Amino acid sequence: MTTELKPKVFGPIFVFFNRSNTLQYAHIDPSNASAYPPIEAPVDTFLASLGACIVMSIKWSTDQRKIALNPFIVEVVGIKAFDIPNRIERINIEIIGNLIDNESIIPRIMRQTKSICTVSNSLNCEVNFTARNLL
Numbered sequence: 001m002t003t004e005l006k007p008k009v010f011g012p013i014f015v016f017f018n019r020s021n022t023l024q025y026a027h028i029d030p031s032n033a034s035a036y037p038p039i040e041a042p043v044d045t046f047l048a049s050l051g052a053c054i055v056m057s058i059k060w061s062t063d064q065r066k067i068a069l070n071p072f073i074v075e076v077v078g079i080k081a082f083d084i085p086n087r088i089e090r091i092n093i094e095i096i097g098n099l100i101d102n103e104s105i106i107p108r109i110m111r112q113t114k115s116i117c118t119v120s121n122s123l124n125c126e127v128n129f130t131a132r133n134l135l
Contacts, residue, residue: 010043010078010088015051017059018071023052030073043078043088051076053119054093061112062100072097090126098133106131 016024016033025048027038037048051074062069073096081089099106110129114120120127 007082007089008080010041010080011047011076013038013044013047013051013076015048015055015074015076016071017055017069017073019069023055025051047076047078047091050091050093050117050119050123053117054095054113057113057117058095058099058109060116061109065105065109067100067102067105069100070098072099088123088125090128091120091123092128092130093120095129095131099131103133 012028014026014030014033016026016030018024022035024033024035025037026033027040027044037052038044054074054076058072059069075094075096077092078088079090079092081087095110099109110131114127114129
């Protein structure tokens with residue numbers, strides 16, 4: 001009998017950008033947004049920091065281009081490694097929403113976001129980006 005191990009998942013953590021200078025956060029349930037990042041576990045706060053850095057990097061990239069940024073959500077999920085030491089092996093980041101009206105520029109914004117996000121660039125694990133337009 002083979003037992004298949006399922007990886008432990010941290011999150012999801014949601015970070016909301018609503019065109020204001022105040023970010024909103026939610027842990028697991030996006031309908032429970034708060035002005036404060038989750039503190040249930042340090043890893044949740046860590047993932048919220050990564051999500052906030054992605055939001056601010058997107059904002060910086062669009063501000064630099066003088067492009068209006070629409071409201072959007074960043075969802076961050078951490079997958080724990082199976083071996084020792086305890087660590088996150090992979091992080092999946094999904095940008096949810098229609099970032100800007102001109103979709104042809106989004107790939108450039110995403111490349112720049114990935115390159116300027118200090119938190120993601122400081123990690124020693126795989127970080128994957130995807131995007132999903134809700135419209």
